[in-house]
Structures are given as C-alpha cells and as structure tokens.
Amino acid sequence: MSKTITRRRFIGTCGAVGAAAGLVGTGRPLQAQGRPPGWRGTLRVKKVASVCEMCFWRCGILASVAAGRVLRVEGNPDHPMTKGRLCARGNAGTSLLYDRDRLKFPMMRVGKRGEGQFKRITWDEALDFLAEKLKGIKQAHGAESVAFFPHGVSASFFSILMKAYGTPNSAEPAFAQCRGPREVGYALTFGRGLGSPEPVDLEETKLMVFIGTHIGENVFTSQVTAFAEGLAKGAKLVVVDPRFSTAAEKADWWLPIRPGTDIALLLAWIHVLIEENLCDQDYLKQYANGFDKVAAHVKSFTPEWAEKITQIPADRIRETARAMGKAKPAVALHPGRHATWYGDDTQRARAMAILTALLGAWGRKGGIFLPTSSPKGSFDLPDYPEPTRPRADGAGTTYPLASEELGVTNGLVDATLTGKPYPIKAWIVYGQNSLQSIPQQERTKKAIDSLDLMVVVDVMPNDHVLWADLVLPEATYLERYDPPAVSESAKVPFVSVRFPAIAPLYESKPGWWIAQQMAKRLGLEAFFPWKTPEEHFATIIEPMDLNAEELMVRGAMPFPGRPYLDDRIAAGETLFETDSGKIELYSARLKELGFDPLPVYTPIEDPPDGYFRLLYGRAPVHSFARSENNEQLFGLMPENELWMQASVAQHLGLQDSQRVILENQDGVKSLPVRLKVTQGIHPDCVYMVHGFGQRSRLLSRAGGKGASDTELMTRVKIDPIMGGTGMRVNFVKPVALGPGR
Amino acid sequence: MVTDLRKCVGCQACTSACNSEWDVPAGFARTRITHTPVTGTFPTLAAGILVAQCSHCDDAPCIAPCPSGATFRDANGIVQVNRELCIGCGFCVEACPYQARFINPVIKKVDKCDFCSPRLARGQEPACVTTCTAHAKFFGDLEDRHSEVFRMVYTEGAQRRESDDIAVGPNVYYLGKPSQVQLVMNTFPPRKPKLPVSGTLWEKLAKPAILGAVGLTFLGQAIAFFHQLRHGEKDHED
Numbered sequence: 012m013s014k015t016i017t018r019r020r021f022i023g024t025c026g027a028v029g030a031a032a033g034l035v036g037t038g039r040p041l042q043a044q045g046r047p048p049g050w051r052g053t054l055r056v057k058k059v060a061s062v063c064e065m066c067f068w069r070c071g072i073l074a075s076v077a078a079g080r081v082l083r084v085e086g087n088p089d090h091p092m093t094k095g096r097l098c099a100r101g102n103a104g105t106s107l108l109y110d111r112d113r114l115k116f117p118m119m120r121v122g123k124r125g126e127g128q129f130k131r132i133t134w135d136e137a138l139d140f141l142a143e144k145l146k147g148i149k150q151a152h153g154a155e156s157v158a159f160f161p162h163g164v165s166a167s168f169f170s171i172l173m174k175a176y177g178t179p180n181s182a183e184p185a186f187a188q189c190r191g192p193r194e195v196g197y198a199l200t201f202g203r204g205l206g207s208p209e210p211v212d213l214e215e216t217k218l219m220v221f222i223g224t225h226i227g228e229n230v231f232t233s234q235v236t237a238f239a240e241g242l243a244k245g246a247k248l249v250v251v252d253p254r255f256s257t258a259a260e261k262a263d264w265w266l267p268i269r270p271g272t273d274i275a276l277l278l279a280w281i282h283v284l285i286e287e288n289l290c291d292q293d294y295l296k297q298y299a300n301g302f303d304k305v306a307a308h309v310k311s312f313t314p315e316w317a318e319k320i321t322q323i324p325a326d327r328i329r330e331t332a333r334a335m336g337k338a339k340p341a342v343a344l345h346p347g348r349h350a351t352w353y354g355d356d357t358q359r360a361r362a363m364a365i366l367t368a369l370l371g372a373w374g375r376k377g378g379i380f381l382p383t384s385s386p387k388g389s390f391d392l393p394d395y396p397e398p399t400r401p402r403a404d405g406a407g408t409t410y411p412l413a414s415e416e417l418g419v420t421n422g423l424v425d426a427t428l429t430g431k432p433y434p435i436k437a438w439i440v441y442g443q444n445s446l447q448s449i450p451q452q453e454r455t456k457k458a459i460d461s462l463d464l465m466v467v468v469d470v471m472p473n474d475h476v477l478w479a480d481l482v483l484p485e486a487t488y489l490e491r492y493d494p495p496a497v498s499e500s501a502k503v504p505f506v507s508v509r510f511p512a513i514a515p516l517y518e519s520k521p522g523w524w525i526a527q528q529m530a531k532r533l534g535l536e537a538f539f540p541w542k543t544p545e546e547h548f549a550t551i552i553e554p555m556d557l558n559a560e561e562l563m564v565r566g567a568m569p570f571p572g573r574p575y576l577d578d579r580i581a582a583g584e585t586l587f588e589t590d591s592g593k594i595e596l597y598s599a600r601l602k603e604l605g606f607d608p609l610p611v612y613t614p615i616e617d618p619p620d621g622y623f624r625l626l627y628g629r630a631p632v633h634s635f636a637r638s639e640n641n642e643q644l645f646g647l648m649p650e651n652e653l654w655m656q657a658s659v660a661q662h663l664g665l666q667d668s669q670r671v672i673l674e675n676q677d678g679v680k681s682l683p684v685r686l687k688v689t690q691g692i693h694p695d696c697v698y699m700v701h702g703f704g705q706r707s708r709l710l711s712r713a714g715g716k717g718a719s720d721t722e723l724m725t726r727v728k729i730d731p732i733m734g735g736t737g738m739r740v741n742f743v744k745p746v747a748l749g750p751g752r
Numbered sequence: 753m754v755t756d757l758r759k760c761v762g763c764q765a766c767t768s769a770c771n772s773e774w775d776v777p778a779g780f781a782r783t784r785i786t787h788t789p790v791t792g793t794f795p796t797l798a799a800g801i802l803v804a805q806c807s808h809c810d811d812a813p814c815i816a817p818c819p820s821g822a823t824f825r826d827a828n829g830i831v832q833v834n835r836e837l838c839i840g841c842g843f844c845v846e847a848c849p850y851q852a853r854f855i856n857p858v859i860k861k862v863d864k865c866d867f868c869s870p871r872l873a874r875g876q877e878p879a880c881v882t883t884c885t886a887h888a889k890f891f892g893d894l895e896d897r898h899s900e901v902f903r904m905v906y907t908e909g910a911q912r913r914e915s916d917d918i919a920v921g922p923n924v925y926y927l928g929k930p931s932q933v934q935l936v937m938n939t940f941p942p943r944k945p946k947l948p949v950s951g952t953l954w955e956k957l958a959k960p961a962i963l964g965a966v967g968l969t970f971l972g973q974a975i976a977f978f979h980q981l982r983h984g985e986k987d988h989e990d
Contacts, residue, residue, distance in 0.1 A: 083772055086883055097883050099768035106778075227761030232885045239759035239886035255790055257761050260799045267795045631763035643771055646778030647764050656794065690797055691790040 054078055059512040060087050060566025062496075064488035065100035065107070066634040067163065068208060068231040069498055071567050072101060074489055074512035081105050081489055081512050091505040091569035092208070092233045092498065099632040101232070103643035107470070107487055108516070112640055112711050114472055114484035115517035124460055127477035127709055134518065134528075141481060142532035144464050145176065148436050154178045155400045156436040158423045162443035164493045164509075165485065165522035168539075169441055169468070172526045175538040177396040180403050180426075180435070182418025184448040191735045193350040195412045196360025199598050201373055202588030206382055206500040210574070211343050213237035213246070214502070216377035218338035220249045220331075222273055222363065223347035227257030230631040233501070247338070249331050251276060253626065254654065254698050255691030264331050270624050270696045270739065271353055271615040272321040277362035278612060279317030280332045282309040284369050289336025291371025298586065299368055301597025308609045320612065339370040341377025349628075353615050354728030354737035357412070361598065362610040368594045374576030374586070381579065382499035383572040385506060388553040393537050403432055410734030411604050419734035420449050421727070427458035437464035441522075442485070446474040447636035447705065450724035450738050453679075468525065471640060472709035484519040486511075491521030492544035495551050495562070502574060506555060507567035508548060523547070606732055615740070617695075622676060622742035623659070624696040627720040636702040636721075639713035650717035652687040653745070654698040660688040663745065671745035673697075673718060677725040683748055684718035697743065753867065753878075754904045755803045757928035757936065759888035762787060762801040766880035766889065773868065773879040777858050782806070782865040783880050788939040800928075800936040803889070805880070806831060806852040806865035807913070810921025813945040814844040814853065822862070829923070830867050838862050849918050849942035867891070894923070901925070911937070918942035 054077040063070045063084075071090025075083045084104035088095035117137035122128025132140075148156060154177030161170055162183050173181060186194075194204030213219060214237040226238045242248065242261060250262040251273065259265040268276060284290050285306045295302050314325035314332075321328075335342050344367050350356050364373075372378025404422030406413035413419050427435040438445075438459065449455050459465050459478045467479035470487050485491075493509040515521065523544060530539045541547045552559055555570075562568050573579060579586055589595045602608035618624050632647045633639055653671065665671065667688035673681040682704045692698055704719030728737035762785045770782050783805035790799045808831045815823050815831065822837035823844050833844075838861040845853045845862060856863035868878035876882065881889045892901035904910045910925035911933055918941070926933050 085769065085772075085879070088882075095882055096885050096887070097765060097769070098885050099764040102765060102768035102772050102883060105772065227763065230761070230763045230765075230885060232765075235761055235763060235885040236887055239761065239888060243756070243759055255797050255799065257801075260801075261758065265795070265797075631761070631765075632768070642778045643768060646771070646780070647767060649779075658794070689790050690792060690794045691799065692794075694794070 056082065059510070060089070060564060061489070061512060062493070062507045062509045062566065063097065063101045063104065064163065064509070065098075065104060065638060066231070068233070069496065069507055070097055070101055070232045071095075071507065072097065072104065073566075074104070076512050079513055081108055084489070086232075087566055089565055090507075090567050091503045092501045092567075093236075096232050096236055098230045098232050098235075099647060100230075100634055100638055100641075100644060103638075103641050104489060106641045106643040107638070108489050110471065110640060110642065112472060112709060113487075113517070113519070114469060114476070114482060115519065116484060117518065118482040120480045124465070124478050124480075125456065127472070127707065129482060134520065137481060137483060138525075138528050138532055141466060142529060144437070145533060148463060149177070152434060152436050153399065154396070155180060155398050155403065156434055158182070158403070158427065158435050158438050160420060160423070160438060160440040160443055160445055162441065164496055165488075165491065166441040167494060168523045168526035169439070169529075171392075171538055172529055172533075172535065173439070174395045175530070175535045176533060177398055179398045179401070179415075180418070180423060182404050182406075182420040182423050184420050184443055184445075186414050186417035187419045187421055187733070187735045188351055188448055188450070188738070189349050191351065191414065191417070191733050192356030192730055193346050193348070193360045194414070195733045196357045197346060197364045199357075199412075199600060200361060200364035200368065200589075200595055203382075205346050205379070207348075208234060208498060208501050209346060209348065210380045210382055210500040210502070211237075211345050212341075212377050212380050212502070212574075213241040213343050213345075214244070215341065216241055216246050216338075216343035217341040218247045218249065218334055218343070220251075220335065220342060220344040221258055222251040222277070222344070223350065223352075224345040225252065225254075225256040225258055225628055226345075227261075228631055229348070229629040237502075241343075246343075247334060249334065253693035253696055254628075255689075259691075264327065264334070266321075266323045266327060266331065267693050269320070269322045269693060270626060272612070274355065274359050274362055274610055275312070275317045275320040275612040276323060276328065277359070277366055278309055278312040278610065279314045279321075279328050280335070281305065281362070281366055281369060282312045283314060283329055283332035284336055284366070285309060287333070287336065289333065289339070290369040291339050294340065294371035294375075295369065299594040299596050300591050301595060304597040305365060305369075305609060312612075320614075335366075335370055338377075340372045340375040342367075342370045342372045343378060344370070344372065346379070351730070351735040352737050352739040354730050354735075354740070355613055356730050356735055356737060357732040358607060358610040361601075365596050365610070368596060373594070374579070376575055380502065380574035381576070383504045383570070383574070384499050385497045385504065385570055386554040387495075387497065388550045388555070390540050390550060392540070400433055403435060405734055410730075410732065412732050413734040420445070421451075421729070421736050422734055424449060424451075424455055424458045427461060428454060436462060437466070438462055439466045439468070440475055440479075441468045442470075444469075444473040444475050444636045446478070447702065447719065447721045450721055450727050450736050452722055453725070468522070470519070471637070472707055473636060474705050474707045476709065477707055483525060484517065485525070486515035486519040486521045489513065490515040490519065492523060492548070495548060502572065503569045504572045505567050505569045506552065506557070506562065508552075508562060510544070510563060601732070604732075618742040619676065622744045623655075624739060625673075625675070625720060625723055625741045625743045626696045626698045626739060627701045628698065630700040630702075633700070633702050636705060639702055639705060639716070640710040642712065645712045649712070650685065651700040651703040652685045653718065654687050654689055654692045655745070656692050656694040657688050657690050659694050660686065665745060665747060670748045672748060673723060673743040674746055675723045675725060676742045679723055679725050680746075681718035681723055681743075682715060686745070697745075753805070753881075753923065754890045754901050754910050754925045754927060756888045756890070756904075757800060757803075757926055757932055759886040760801050760803055761886050762803075763885050765883045765885045766803065769879040769883035770865070773871075774863075775858075776863065777856060780854055780856065780863070782852075782863065786940065788935055791935065798931065798935055800932050800939070802936050802940050804850055804852060804940070805924060806848075806867075807850055807922030807924040808867065809923065813847045813849060813920055817843040817847045819843065826869070828869075828872075830869055832866055832869065833862055833864060835859065835861050846946040849920060849945055850913070850922065851943065913937055913940065913942060915941045918944060
C-alpha cells in the first residue's frame with residue numbers, strides 16, 4: 012500500500028512543475044508572447060485618427076480598432092501640436108469607453124432627487140417627455156426660464172438648440188470657476204484674452220515665470236513638452252507657489268508665497284522693473300499707454316513692503332525681477348488657467364498683464380505669442396428669436412465684464428434660488444459635473460430641488476446625475492462626431508475633427524443626434540439644416556482651404572500661424588483691439604465702470620485659529636471631476652491626499668498617512684482623507700487635488716474615495732468685475748480619525 | 753534607456769501607456785513613477801522623481817533563481833520572461849534589486865518591462881518613450897557610438913542606479929543635475945536581492961534539486977508509461 016501511494020504522490024506533486032517544464036519545446040516565438048489574448052491575433056487593426064477628450068486640450072490620438080472594439084488609444088505622431096505624445100489620461104481612453112458604470116440608457120427618476128433611483132426608458136419616451144416639458148415651460152414661464160449648463164465641443168449642437176428655443180441663459184464653469192478673470196484681465200490690457208491652449212512661448216523663452224501655474228501636476232501634453240524642452244534649452248524658472256510643486260522642484264527660484272498675496276508680489280516686481288529701468292522702453296513707447304501712471308502707482312510698493320505681506324525676502328523679489336529684466340522680452344510669464352481665487356482675480360490678471368507688457372513680452376519670441384484664426388463655414392440659419400428678458404446670470408449687467416458667451420454659472424444658481432430677475436424653472440446640464448464644479452454645493456442642490464425639470468446629458472453617473480429627473484446617455488469621444496475646431500492659440504495653429512472610431516455602445520447617442528432629435532420635436536428643424544455628420548463637416552471646413560478627406564484621415568491639419576507682432580506689423584494689422592488701439596497699462600475702462608484702473612493689493616481674511624486655508628489643484632492623471640472612476644487612472648491614483656506642513660502636523664499631533672476628516676468654517680465635514688505630512692507647503696494652508704470625494708454610489712470605484720474640495724467651499728468671494736467665484740476663501744481644520752482607517 | 757530627470761515631471765503617461773499597451777492590470781505597473789519625500793526644512797527644499805522599470809541588468813540577478821528557465825536574456829541583451837515557462841513562483845520578484853517585477857494577478861505569472869520588444873521588432877520605440885509628455889525618455893543602442901543614448905551615457909555622464917553593495921550593471925540610466933540625481937539614487941538604492949535561501953546555496957543546491965525533481969517527473973512518468981505498456985493498467989490500493 013505504501014508503495015503505490017508513494018508513486019502516485021510523486022507524480023501528483025511533480026506534475027505541476029513537470030507540466031510547466033514540459034512546454035519548453037512548444038514555446039511560441041517571442042514576438043507573439045506578451046500580447047494579451049484578443050489584442051491582435053489574426054484581426055486586422057484599423058487606426059482611426061481623432062481628438063482626445065479626456066480633457067479639453069485637443070491632443071491628437073489614434074484609436075486602434077478591430078472587430079468593433081477599440082483596443083488601444085495612443086498619440087497620433089502626425090498631429091501638429093502633440094506629435095504622438097499623450098498623457099496618462101489620454102492613454103487610458105479605452106477605460107472610459109468600456110467603463111462598466113457608464114450611463115447606458117435614457118433614464119427617468121423614480122425616487123427622490125439625489126437618491127439616484129431611476130427607471131430605464133426608451134429614447135422616444137425620453138425625447139418626447141423633454142419636448143413636452145420644454146414646450147410647457149415656455150408657454151407658462153417663457154423660454155428664458157430654462158438654464159443651460161454646457162461644457163465641451165459636443166455641447167455646441169445643444170447650444171444652438173437652446174438659442175433657437177429662445178433662452179439666453181447659458182453658462183459654463185470654464186468662465187466663472189476657472190479662466191474668466193484671466194481672459195478679462197488680459198483683454199482689458201491687450202485687447203484680447205489668451206484662449207486655450209495658452210499661447211505661452213515656453214520652448215523659446217529665456218525665463219519662465221509661474222505664478223498660479225503648476226505644470227507637471229497640471230498636464231496638458233504639448234504644454235509639458237514645451238516646458239521640458241524650454242528647460243533643456245537652458246531657460247531659467249521662477250515658481251511662485253505656497254506649495255513645493257513639481258515645477259518648484261525644477262525651479263531656479265522657488266518663492267513660497269503666503270497664500271493670497273500674489274498681487275503684492277506682482278506690484279513689487281513692477282516697482283523694481285520701473286525703479287531700476289529694466290522695462291522695454293522702446294516697446295512701451297511704441298505700443299503702450301499709461302506708463303507714467305503705473306510708475307506713480309507702484310512708487311511705494313517696494314520689495315520691503317511686499318516682504319512683509321508675502322513673506323518672500325525683499326532681495327529674492329529684486330533678484331527675480333532683475334532676472335526678468337535681463338531676459339526681456341523673452342520672458343514667459345504664464346498667465347495661469349484656473350484663476351478664480353480671492354475675488355480680486357481680474358485685478359491680479361491685470362497685474363500679470365502689465366508686467367508682461369513692461370517686459371515687452373506680448374507678441375514677442377519667448378513671451379506670449381499671438382493666435383491665428385481661420386475662416387469657418389456656417390449654415391444659413393434662421394435668426395434666433397430675440398429673448399424678451401435679459402440674461403438672468405448678471406453677465407453684462409451685475410458683472411459688467413462677464414462673458415456673455417460663456418456666462419456666469421453661479422449667477423444662474425442665484426437666479427434659480429431667488430427667482431430674480433425672474434424664476435428659473437429648468438436646468439439642462441450638459442457634460443459638466445455641476446455639483447463638483449460650482450462651489451457652494453448645498454445652494455446648488457437647493458436650486459436644483461426647486462426646479463420643475465432637471466436634465467443631465469453625460470457619459471458617467473457623476474454626482475449631479477443623481478439629482479436629475481431625466482438622464483440622457485451621451486456617447487464618448489471615441490463613438491461620436493464632433494465638429495471641426497480651430498486651435499488658434501497653438502504655436503502651430505491647426506484644425507482638428509472628431510469622427511467616431513466605433514459606433515456608440517449601449518444606447519448612448521452622440522450630441523449632434525440628441526440635439527437634432529429634440530429640434531424635430533420642438534419644431535426647430537430649420538436650425539439643423541444638415542442630415543449627416545459628413546455633410547456638417549463639409550460645410551464647416553468649406554472655406555478652410557484644405558482637403559476634407561485628408562483632414563478626416565489625419566484627424567488634424569496645421570495652417571500657417573503668425574505668432575509674433577512682427578508678423579502682424581508686416582501685414583499692417585490692428586495689433587491691439589483695445590479702446591485706444593494700444594496696450595492699456597492704465598485701464599480707463601475699469602475706471603469708468605467704477606473699479607481700480609490699476610491693480611491694488613487688498614489684504615484677505617486670515618484663517619481663524621486652528622484652521623488652514625484650503626488650496627486645491629490638479630493631478631496629472633485626472634481631469635477635473637470626470638476621470639476618477641476610470642479603471643486605469645483609478646489604479647494610478649485612487650484617492651487624493653491632504654498636504655500639510657510637517658511643523659503644523661507635529662503641533663497637532665498628526666502623523667503622515669493618517670486619515671482625517673476636514674471640517675470647514677461653517678461646520679461642513681468632508682469624507683476621510685489621508686494626510687501627506689511634508690515640508691513642502693506653507694504652514695498657513697493645506698492642499699488637495701480637486702475632483703475626489705464624489706458621493707455618487709453609481710461610481711463603483713471612485714464613489715466615496717477621498718475628499719471633495721468643492722464640498723468644503725461653502726463660501727465664495729465674487730469678483731465684481733466678471734462674476735467669478737473666488738474659492739480660496741475657505742478654511743478647514745483636520746479632525747483625526749482613529750488609527751488605521 | 754536613459755531618463756532625463758531635469759525634464760521628467762512625473763506625469764505617469766509612461767505608466768499609463770505601458771498599462772494600455774500590455775494590458776497591465778489597474779494598480780500594477782511595468783514602469784513606475786515614485787516621488788522622493790521632500791528633503792530639507794521649509795523653505796529650503798529638494799525633491800526628485802524616480803522613473804523605474806526593468807533595468808535589463810548586465811548581471812541580472814533574476815535569471816539564476818528562476819526554477820523553470822522562463823527568465824532569460826535574448827540576443828539583444830533584453831531580459832525576457834517566457835510566459836509559457838513561467839510558473840509564477842515569484843523567486844525572481846524577490847531577486848530583483850529594483851522591484852521591477854510583479855506577479856500579474858490575471859495571468860498569475862511574472863510580468864515586467866521588456867523594452868516593448870514586439871514594438872522594437874516592428875521598428876517602433878517603447879510605448880513609454882513615444883508617449884512621454886516631457887520628452888524625457890530616450891531609448892537606443894549603447895554600443896552604437898552615434899546614438900543619442902551613447903552620448904548621454906558616455907559624454908553627459910548619465911548614471912546607473914547602483915550602490916557599493918549592489919552593482920549588477922543596470923541598463924537604465926539617469927541624467928540630471930548632480931544633486932538631483934544623487935537625491936534620487938540615495939532615496940531609492942537598489943535592494944539586496946532576496947532569495948529563498950542564500951544565493952550560493954541556491955545555485956549549488958536548491959536549483960539543481962528542483963531541476964532534478966523536474967527531470968525525475970519525466971523519468972517517473974516514463975517508467976510508469978513503460979511499466980503500464982508492459983503490464984497493462986492494474987488497480988492499486990490507496
């Protein structure tokens with residue numbers, strides 16, 4: 012008996028090892044090895060050129076498609092701007108496409124708002140319902156009582172629909188929660204804003220100055236490339252940031268400013284430039300107005316004055332100003348992107364614009380270059396109906412210089428809550444997570460709850476979807492046509508277009524289809540006089556002087572840019588579209604409107620004892636509050652953490668990696684968040700990456716992970732010039748949780 | 753492979769591209785970004801970024817411990833894993849001084865960077881190099897005197913991540929400001945290879961033992977086969 016057992020055991024235990032070893036001779040050639048099953052096999056892979064939409068930079072992608080599946084999204088080497096490079100998010104495109112949590116079918120709410128209880132309905136039911144509701148609201152309250160919150164190029168079709176319907180009330184967070192102050196401040200000074208991508212000549216510059224920019228953590232592919240190439244070519248770098256950011260690690264001068272005092276630093280820099288005669292006088296004489304007024308204005312703003320405010324030593328301020336003077340005009344003062352901080356943000360942008368002008372850097376090599384536009388075809392549409400009531404968001408009235416194209420989101424929230432200037436009865440939220448993008452979440456929720464109708468068009472069940480009465484699932488950027496867009500402010504300007512790599516999954520539909528179907532139901536077909544995306548595409552690019560077929564195949568095509576002032580002078584163009592036709596260092600326009608014509612530093616409120624100013628920013632692997640549930644990106648960064656100065660943590664008895672809850676000045680508490688104890692942050696503030704802490708349990712990965720900065724923003728300071736919500740005016744204190752979780 | 757740490761911003765495009773290219777499960781990585789802790793006292797600080805992947809070491813400590821012969825060096829000098837031979841034992845994972853290997857939980861076998869060998873065979877660069885937003889990664893033949901990487905290593909002084917104890921000739925190099933490279937090297941020194949038993953003992957005893965066992969399996973199977981052939985299947989008592 013023992014004999015037989017031995018033999019069987021021997022074979023049994025060695026079998027596993029033997030089986031593996033037995034394959035020695037049958038190994039396939041190495042090339043085939045490592046390819047996951049189904050990757051290629053015998054399938055022919057088609058590469059479709061398109062435009063990424065993991066964020067809005069418009070990088071070029073190639074989607075590998077086989078058997079109706081997108082296998083891989085990679086950079087398009089033929090793309091004029093990104094030349095085949097693509098960030099972590101872009102490389103994770105298929106994880107959005109195949110996310111198990113995607114919105115798959117039209118849905119109608121069955122539970123209470125915020126509960127996320129829905130029933131599946133058909134597209135016909137959904138669209139008929141929406142059309143009936145919109146007709147009813149128009150009849151009872153007027154078309155203006157519908158507010159539209161768009162984001163992204165695919166929303167442009169629905170924007171046409173909304174204008175045709177008759178409402179002027181459209182607003183995106185890209186203005187009042189993001190770039191608005193910057194656009195307004197630079198437009199006041201130079202006659203035009205900056206746009207996206209930011210036209211900063213990082214590659215050709217001698218000196219980069221970042222004040223409110225964290226390139227590296229904020230990743231836009233071509234901007235990172237230009238940044239790195241600029242550094243490699245020997246450009247120096249000044250980084251002003253209360254946090255030791257990735258860019259600060261690379262900086263020649265890191266100025267860890269006390270949060271909220273940037274204008275004081277900018278004024279002191281201007282003081283030094285003028286005092287030490289470091290400005291580009293020829294440039295200013297030729298192009299600018301108001302130099303003497305600026306000189307008189309900054310007379311008392313010495314580096315010593317600024318040192319007391321900013322906590323940056325006066326000699327560092329002088330040293331960096333001199334570096335700028337030496338490098339001029341090749342100084343790339345990055346204008347920043349998210350600029351709604353303290354409510355005086357347009358004035359800060361003005362100070363940056365003035366500094367740029369004094370260095371002669373606007374329109375000059377190594378400074379800020381100029382965008383080049385391209386003609387665009389259009390359809391012969393009927394006139395949009397003239398709204399009988401003015402905008403409800405205050406753009407152009409309460410906030411005199413707010414963009415009427417982009418609108419003031421928070422103005423619409425206010426109008427919805429107060430019923431003034433007139434009641435808002437419906438919201439259509441298109442591709443923006445309004446609960447995470449607009450501060451004062453409780454007000455937003457209350458506003459939504461007062462509506463007759465809340466509609467969401469989106470790809471993922473983000474927080475705001477839970478509040479919708481009607482949910483319309485949009486196709487992702489890999490499944491839909493979006494109109495050609497001109498990236499005017501790229502160094503090599505280009506036009507690019509998105510055609511679907513595969514047909515929409517589930518019952519999701521492209522934005523153009525949704526808008527067209529609604530137009531039919533509302534009797535507004537005349538505003539959509541085209542049948543297919545191809546027809547639409549052909550009309551838009553008709554005057555562009557390029558081969559339509561080539562553009563479709565290549566995804567993007569460049570056209571000649573004229574990036575510098577010299578190019579424009581030769582052509583005899585208007586250089587500055589300001590009131591005076593010159594750079595307005597002194598803004599008569601602001602004076603007229605009752606604002607400071609030159610930027611002034613106003614102290615901001617300090618955090619109360621035991622509280623810290625809440626700062627926030629971006630991570631290279633996530634986009635706003637859109638990508639946190641993406642499986643691949645979730646794998647790279649599943650949650651955010653709270654940066655806290657080591658000396659502060661020690662004082663509070665908090666340990667690195669410990670979980671804390673944040674409580675803000677109004678008693679609002681966050682979800683638990685892990686502490687990152689570091690020397691790399693100013694003791695007055697704490698910092699976290701935005702976009703986490705979503706409460707939606709329909710997000711099976713990201714739901715409940717990390718803390719939301721937006722949730723803690725119960726206060727804002729409104730920029731009276733343009734209506735932006737200053738959001739860095741909230742204070743939090745950490746409350747320790749027990750050890751472990 | 754040379755990474756220019758002056759340019760790298762740690763954006764993880766390399767990791768993400770690699771994950772997509774090779775279906776690396778979420779949360780795992782063949783190439784990984786790690787930030788050093790911030791050193792110094794506010795506001796005089798320094799920090800750096802490590803971009804790590806298989807270094808395809810000249811004296812690769814992962815080859816010897818592999819009991820099944822799955823890990824080997826190919827004609828191009830690239831350290832490869834033959835997945836059909838790999839038994840997922842993880843000895844090589846422990847042996848790697850750079851923590852560049854891991855057990856892929858989906859296929860239950862070892863996974864690591866192979867410099868994108870199939871892409872190289874198609875004339876493409878590794879996916880991480882192609883996608884790098886900072887244009888900080890460079891790939892080439894160190895034996896080619898005219899290559900970019902040759903210049904970076906032999907003229908510009910790109911460094912290997914080695915210590916006095918562990919010097920196995922990694923073929924991933926780092927360029928950067930000396931202080932920055934030093935900080936990264938000091939923060940992330942190569943790890944002493946861990947083997948199930950000591951290295952020599954393993955080489956001399958354990959490995960032959962396992963190989964012997966493997967051989968005996970065949971022998972046993974063969975004996976049983978011929979035995980049965982000659983005597984026919986018999987019932988055995990268990």
